[in-house]
Amino acid sequence: MSRSEREQDLITYYSNEIQARSGRALPEPRVARRTAFLERLRDEGRHTVIELGCGPGRDGEAIAGAGFAYTGVDLSPASVEACRALGLDARVASVLELPFEDGAFDAGWTMSTLLHVADEDLDRALSEIVRVLKPGAPLAIGLWGSAAGGEQVWEDGTGFGPGRFFSIRTDEVLRAALERYGVVEEWVTWDGDRAMHYQWAVVSVSWGRGRLRR
Template sequence: MEGIPMTSHRIDCRDWFIRLLKAEHRHSLFELGCGTGIEGREFVRAGLHYTGVDLSEESIHLARAKGLDASVASGLSLPFADGTFPAAWTMSTLLHVPNTAIHDVVSELVRVTAPGAPIAVGLWSGEDEEVLNPEDLDEPRRFFSRRSDETVRRVFGDHGTVEHFQTWPEGTGAESGPGAGNWTQHYQFLVLRTP
């Protein structure tokens, strides 16, 4: 259940974000959608205090087995006080949040991070459509809210300042995203700076 290996783009973004945190003297971060703790372990190796949450009890069990501070929680109701974390990270998670709830989840992320904190976000793009993944064989199939670059900038810009935004094209193999090649998409990586 370790999932797909991290792509070189994702590793580069993570390393860049770690350098940003260290340059700003931020010594810990929170991850929404931590999965089994693959990236959490790398943040800890970089000397950062790490806290992760995920909806999957099985994933949290595996993350804890790696020694990570991880718990089951929903992005709609995070079990932390206001301003607890100096930074946050969420990759390929918020694309599973429907448009009806995305502002609530981003508000929660902003709430639990300190004023002026950087929040790194990664998403797979789309044409502003909500769909079920055609490559999933088991029910329920995974839900995706596939947002355009313009929509992503607007949604996150409503909650702070989007100070970094980059994209890269979908590749093949490990560099490919969901949809089994049926979707035209690219990866979106941004940093939202909280007010």
């Protein structure tokens, strides 16, 4: 399956699932980490935040509501429309090619998004995220991981659309990837379902590490 095919399947699925996702509560550990992350940004005097994979704006609404200048990006036009309906700045874009200048944002936030990026594209995605952040900016990343890892197309039987591509990474693989782009300042995991766990990290990004040339 090509990258464009994977992305189109994701757009179809999440466009159809938008209402269900909008009404779904976020896990408490994620909400608590978000609160702590925003407190850190406030303490450090940071103002602009970009979210990669904004979905219907569940995190975005909280970030903007806390007083930050928020920008969300998502592959799904339906997700972007949902964010705009909440009064959020959101744009259709791929994490592999972001329509922003170098160093445009003070901080980054991306939850359960990079697991839809194939291993072969992960460095390109991380490099692009680092490019649009200021040097030293904190980047919060959340992903589903497992002890085995692996890539697959998952059919969940919900009827929302075609199977979605997932790249599930072990803790060791993910940490090694993140360390190519900065200092991993926080690393926490908590149990989930389907024999997976959630991986949470905050990286202080560095332009001098692993950044790919455009």
